[in-house]
Amino acid sequence: MKYLVNLSKIFQLAKRVSYLGFDLGTYSIKVAEVASHQNEILLKGFAQSKTLENTIVYQIINDEQLLKANIKNLISNFQPGTKVIYFAIPYEITIYGKFSINNPESLKVIEKQINDEIPYKIEDVYFSYFIMPENGSFTVYYLVSKKDNIDKVKRIFTDVDLELKNIDGDFINLHNFLEYLYGPENKLIIDWGNEKVKLYFSNKDTPVYTRELFNLGFKYFKNEIMKNLRLTPDIIDKLIHSPPEDQRRSQIKEAYIEYIKKLIEEIKFGLEISRSKYNLNPEVAYIIGGGARIPNIHKIFSELLKLDIKEIKIENKLRISEHIDHRYLSIINTQGILAVATAVKEFI
Numbered sequence: 001m002k003y004l005v006n007l008s009k010i011f012q013l014a015k016r017v018s019y020l021g022f023d024l025g026t027y028s029i030k031v032a033e034v035a036s037h038q039n040e041i042l043l044k045g046f047a048q049s050k051t052l053e054n055t056i057v058y059q060i061i062n063d064e065q066l067l068k069a070n071i072k073n074l075i076s077n078f079q080p081g082t083k084v085i086y087f088a089i090p091y092e093i094t095i096y097g098k099f100s101i102n103n104p105e106s107l108k109v110i111e112k113q114i115n116d117e118i119p120y121k122i123e124d125v126y127f128s129y130f131i132m133p134e135n136g137s138f139t140v141y142y143l144v145s146k147k148d149n150i151d152k153v154k155r156i157f158t159d160v161d162l163e164l165k166n167i168d169g170d171f172i173n174l175h176n177f178l179e180y181l182y183g184p185e186n187k188l189i190i191d192w193g194n195e196k197v198k199l200y201f202s203n204k205d206t207p208v209y210t211r212e213l214f215n216l217g218f219k220y221f222k223n224e225i226m227k228n229l230r231l232t233p234d235i236i237d238k239l240i241h242s243p244p245e246d247q248r249r250s251q252i253k254e255a256y257i258e259y260i261k262k263l264i265e266e267i268k269f270g271l272e273i274s275r276s277k278y279n280l281n282p283e284v285a286y287i288i289g290g291g292a293r294i295p296n297i298h299k300i301f302s303e304l305l306k307l308d309i310k311e312i313k314i315e316n317k318l319r320i321s322e323h324i325d326h327r328y329l330s331i332i333n334t335q336g337i338l339a340v341a342t343a344v345k346e347f348i
Helices: 002-014 064-078 107-117 147-159 170-182 218-229 233-241 247-278 297-305 326-332 337-347
Strands: 017-024 028-037 040-050 084-089 095-101 125-134 137-146 163-169 187-192 196-202 207-214 284-288 308-310
Touching: 017 337, 028 064, 028 337, 040 064, 040 326, 040 337, 064 147, 084 147, 084 170, 084 337, 095 107, 107 125, 107 137, 125 147, 137 147, 147 163, 163 170, 163 337, 170 187, 170 196, 170 207, 170 284, 170 337, 187 247, 196 247, 207 247, 218 233, 218 247, 233 247, 247 297, 284 297, 297 308
Parallel strands: 017 084, 084 163, 187 284, 284 308
Antiparallel strands: 017 028, 028 040, 095 137, 125 137, 187 196, 196 207
16 A cells, blocks of 8 residues: 555656636737646647727726637637636736734734725735745735625636636736746836836845836827828738838838837836835846837847846746747747746746
């Protein structure tokens, strides 16, 4: 019997375990499947689909039925090998903070302090926290979201026959995943989305500060081009990525330069706040989201911000399934990185 028990453990360890990571965005829904097998982390698959209009508005789920249909179609086409999922709740609907405490073992004291710091009653929210020793005392970092937000997500995934194992914050998952890829760093993550740009500042241990740049998402640039050139939305993407050889090319270039200039100014202001208020000086920055796929954007930002801008390459640390076209990795490493970071949470 003793030997049978040992063999059972060996077979259990050899079994491939996989999880799905979801990123529900206002522009698109992404899902990644990650597995652990023989001491390796394997990206088994990745898929995305356009979010149906008005389904998610400013990161808040506006139409549950549309979102269910969106997810069902995506999963039906993706055909993953598991139904167990991890989800990263958007920063916009969370509260992240910290406080010092002398007795880290008292749950009642921690709950009371969180209750005192948030604009809701503690019974109306879900919360999680972790404790770190700092400067002779203990610092409690907490994450809070209203129960309505979480219950809506739980209900949607249950109704589409998926098993929700864990919910965490998107910026926390990104911080942890980049630490896994590149080690502890004082870093800035520039999440360049369609609606807006979010700046995540982290020290070598934890996320510290987040700043949102409204009206500077890629949608803003598209709207400026449509307004100036009197274009319709259905042809704007084509013109932006392949400017025509006529006078419109120079107009698009001028609008692009002006857009980048405004964005850089706001990022520099965020860096000043990070340094002056939080004593955090990022050593490196990463660009994720659709904006990260602009040609030469890493070099441009590096020169304008005087900062080391790294391109994320998950293939340097994760094994990539042979079923994934390696030419598709540029999308996964930018627009799909949150889904991957969320799925891989259990293994790092």
